[in-house]
Structure formats: C-alpha cells, structure tokens
Amino acid sequence: MVQLFKYLLKSTKSPARAHFRPSFLDTLRLTVRGGHGGNGLPKYGGVGGQGGCVYFVAKEGLTLRKLAQNMKDKRVVASNGEDSSKVSIFGQRGVDQRIEVPVGVQIYDEQQKLLADLNEPDAKCIVAGGGTGGCTGNNFIGRPGAHRTVNLDLKLIADVGLVGFPNAGKSTFLKAISNAKPKIAAYPFTTIRPQIGTIEYSDLRSITVADLPGLIEGAHANFGMGHKFLKHIERTRLLLFMVDIFGFQLSPQHPHRDCLANIYALNKELELYDPTLLEKPCVLLLNKMDKEGAQDLLSKLKPSITNLESGLEHCPEEVRPSRVLKFEHILPISAKNSVRVTHVKKQLRQTLDELAAEHQLADTELIKHQLKQRVGVRGPKIT
Numbered sequence: 001m002v003q004l005f006k007y008l009l010k011s012t013k014s015p016a017r018a019h020f021r022p023s024f025l026d027t028l029r030l031t032v033r034g035g036h037g038g039n040g041l042p043k044y045g046g047v048g049g050q051g052g053c054v055y056f057v058a059k060e061g062l063t064l065r066k067l068a069q070n071m072k073d074k075r076v077v078a079s080n081g082e083d084s085s086k087v088s089i090f091g092q093r094g095v096d097q098r099i100e101v102p103v104g105v106q107i108y109d110e111q112q113k114l115l116a117d118l119n120e121p122d123a124k125c126i127v128a129g130g131g132t133g134g135c136t137g138n139n140f141i142g143r144p145g146a147h148r149t150v151n152l153d154l155k156l157i158a159d160v161g162l163v164g165f166p167n168a169g170k171s172t173f174l175k176a177i178s179n180a181k182p183k184i185a186a187y188p189f190t191t192i193r194p195q196i197g198t199i200e201y202s203d204l205r206s207i208t209v210a211d212l213p214g215l216i217e218g219a220h221a222n223f224g225m226g227h228k229f230l231k232h233i234e235r236t237r238l239l240l241f242m243v244d245i246f247g248f249q250l251s252p253q254h255p256h257r258d259c260l261a262n263i264y265a266l267n268k269e270l271e272l273y274d275p276t277l278l279e280k281p282c283v284l285l286l287n288k289m290d291k292e293g294a295q296d297l298l299s300k301l302k303p304s305i306t307n308l309e310s311g312l313e314h315c316p317e318e319v320r321p322s323r324v325l326k327f328e329h330i331l332p333i334s335a336k337n338s339v340r341v342t343h344v345k346k347q348l349r350q351t352l353d354e355l356a357a358e359h360q361l362a363d364t365e366l367i368k369h370q371l372k373q374r375v376g377v378r379g380p381k382i383t
C-alpha cells in the first residue's frame with residue numbers, strides 16, 4: 001500500500017498546486033550593475049575603458065513572466081572596461097547589457113522614484129551606468145559602475161478598460177465582443193488576472209479591451225486585489241463600466257446594492273484611487289437585460305442613471321462620491337445572449353475615433369500656437 005502511494009505521488013509530474021499559481025506577473029525586481037571602469041596606465045597617460053551600462057528597451061509581445069524565467073537570479077551585470085596597456089593605450093569600453101522588457105513597464109528605484117516610463121515600443125532607458133575608466137582625473141584607477149535594485153511595474157495598455165464589480169458579466173461580454181477566451185462562471189472572482197481582447201472591424205482596424213477583475217468596495221485602499229488591477233485603468237483611453245441591472249452583493253455579510261448604488265460605488269472607488277480617472281471618457285453598460293423584470297427596473301432607474309447628480313442624496317453615505325461620472329452613452333445589453341453587443345462595438349469605435357480627432361485638433365492648435373510664437377521671436381518684422 002505504501003509503495004503504491006509512493007508510486008502515485010511520484011507519477012504526479014507537477015506539484016499539486018501548480019495550476020493555482022497565477023501566470024500573470026506585473027511586477028519584477030531586478031538588481032542591476034554597470035561594469036567597472038578599466039584602469040589607466042600612468043606611465044603612458046593611458047585611459048581605461050568605461051564600464052558597460054545596463055539598459056532596458058521596450059518591445060511588444062513580451063511578458064514580465066518570460067523575462068523572469070530567462071533571468072533566474074534576477075541580476076544583470078554589464079562587463080568591465082578594458083585596462084589600458086602598452087598595446088592598447090585606450091582600453092576598450094565594456095559591453096552593454098541590453099534587456100528587453102514589455103511595452104508599458106514603469107521603472108522605479110528603491111525609494112519608489114520613477115526612473116522611466118517605457119510606454120512606447122523601442123523606448124530606452126539606462127538603469128545602471130558604467131564606471132568611468134582610469135585617467136588623470138582619478139589617479140588612473142577605474143571607478144565602479146552604478147549598482148541599484150529596480151522595480152519593474154507593468155501597466156497594461158489598452159484602448160478600453162472594462163470596469164465592474166464581480167459577477168457583472170465582464171468576461172461574458174469580453175468573450176462576446178472580442179477574440180478573448182476568458183473563464184466564465186456563476187460565482188464572483190472567476191477572473192483572477194486581467195484579460196485583453198481585441199475587437200476587429202471590417203475595415204481591419206482593431207481596438208483592445210482589458211477586463212480588469214477583482215474590483216470590490218475598498219479596492220482603492222488596497223482591499224481584495226485592489227491596486228494590483230486598478231493601476232491598469234490608468235493606461236486606457238476609455239472606461240467601460242459594467243453593472244448588473246439587478247445589483248450585486250459581495251457576500252451575505254455585505255449589503256445588497258442595487259444597480260444605481262453600484263454605479264456610485266464604482267464611481268467612488270475610482271475617485272478615491274485617482275480622481276483624474278473621472279476625467280476619462282466613459283460608457284456605461286447595464287447588463288443582464290434578458291432577465292425577467294429587467295425592463296421595468298430599467299424604466300424605474302433610468303432617470304437617476306442619466307442624471308447621477310440628482311440621485312446623490314439617496315445614495316448610501318459609504319458609497320457616495322463627491323464628483324459624479326458623466327457617461328457618453330448608457331447602453332442596456334445582454335452579454336449572455338449577445339443582444340446589442342454589435343451596437344456597443346460600434347459605439348466604442350465611434351467614441352474612440354472622436355477622441356482621436358479631438359486630440360489631433362488640440363495638437364494642431366498647439367503646433368499653430370508654437371509656430372506663431374516663433375514667427376514673433378525670430379521672423380522678419382513685417383510692417
């Protein structure tokens with residue numbers, strides 16, 4: 001019996017809990033060191049080569065998990081500069097270490113000071129410079145390279161951020177509208193990591209939608225998975241709120257909040273996390289409209305939802321925001337039956353296009369203004 005038990009245990013290839021490990025990694029800590037500068041040669045005035053530096057380059061299609069797997073000891077060291085010698089008076093520079101990181105990574109030092117924000121492909125940043133080579137200024141003794149620990153913090157970049165409390169139907173909607181294949185179940189917290197889906201249009205344009213799960217009341221104060229997912233909202237251009245028309249109750253210990261109270265609660269969470277998020281354009285989806293009684297409920301709640309300011313006094317104190325959201329569109333849907341999902345698809349595209357046009361206009365105005373100023377300063381005086 002013991003032998004059989006041992007055999008069964010051995011035959012389990014991976015540890016029993018392996019599949020529970022979340023495969024999404026959005027922070028990584030690395031130690032980086034620039035190369036030491038080479039020594040100079042005082043007799044001939046020879047200069048040692050500078051140590052190589054460590055730099056990061058943003059590349060698409062990478063993940064922090066892959067990076068962590070390729071870098072088991074989490075240490076990156078650039079090579080030292082060459083010493084000056086009779087045959088090589090000027091020592092060779094040390095070889096730089098180039099590390100490719102995913103686009104959207106922010107790099108912080110140990111004091112949590114932001115060193116760089118690599119939010120575009122091919123953006124670069126030096127995280128540890130090489131030491132200077134030995135020369136007259138330092139008695140021909142090469143200097144050590146910079147040495148620090150850096151934290152890589154990945155914030156997803158998507159056009160649309162899907163925000164809602166658990167069980168609202170976010171994954172169902174993402175599956176209906178995009179190519180994503182999220183897990184769907186009738187209990188909260190089914191989605192345990194952000195999912196990104198791409199919506200494709202007939203003119204070959206595509207937009208990305210990120211399902212940001214785990215948001216609960218108190219997430220702003222880091223309850224639940226709090227900041228871990230809220231931070232991803234910052235990099236989206238449009239917020240897509242989703243609520244269950246019948247409301248939501250986190251657990252029997254928590255109060256049941258109706259749809260309107262949930263909207264206020266989402267509003268408040270975002271406001272407390274970062275008030276500037278409220279300035280982002282947003283669209284509201286009222287989900288599960290296929291259920292019985294949903295239409296009646298919608299007719300009852302619609303006046304308050306379209307004018308959130310008016311219902312504020314009836315909103316429970318603990319979820320009352322000080323500034324309310326202004327939705328560009330309010331769309332009742334049934335994600336499960338794909339009802340009005342195509343309409344949402346169209347509206348998202350239209351809203352994003354309008355935003356892009358507004359930005360372009362603002363940029364053109366700015367360039368015009370700058371050009372006018374330059375003409376005023378340097379141009380010939382026209383009388």
Ligand SMILES: Nc1nc2c(ncn2[C@@H]2O[C@H](COP(=O)(O)OP(=O)(O)OP(=O)(O)O)[C@@H](O)[C@H]2O)c(=O)[nH]1
Nearest residue numbers: 166167168169170171172186188189190191335336
């Ligand atoms: N009747 C009805 N049920 C829906 C609809 N959309 C989603 N559901 C159901 O609601 C439950 C939760 O759906 P999910 O898509 O997993 O919800 P979620 O917001 O992703 O949940 P988390 O993973 O907890 O964040 C599932 O049982 C779905 O089948 C809808 O339009 N109508």
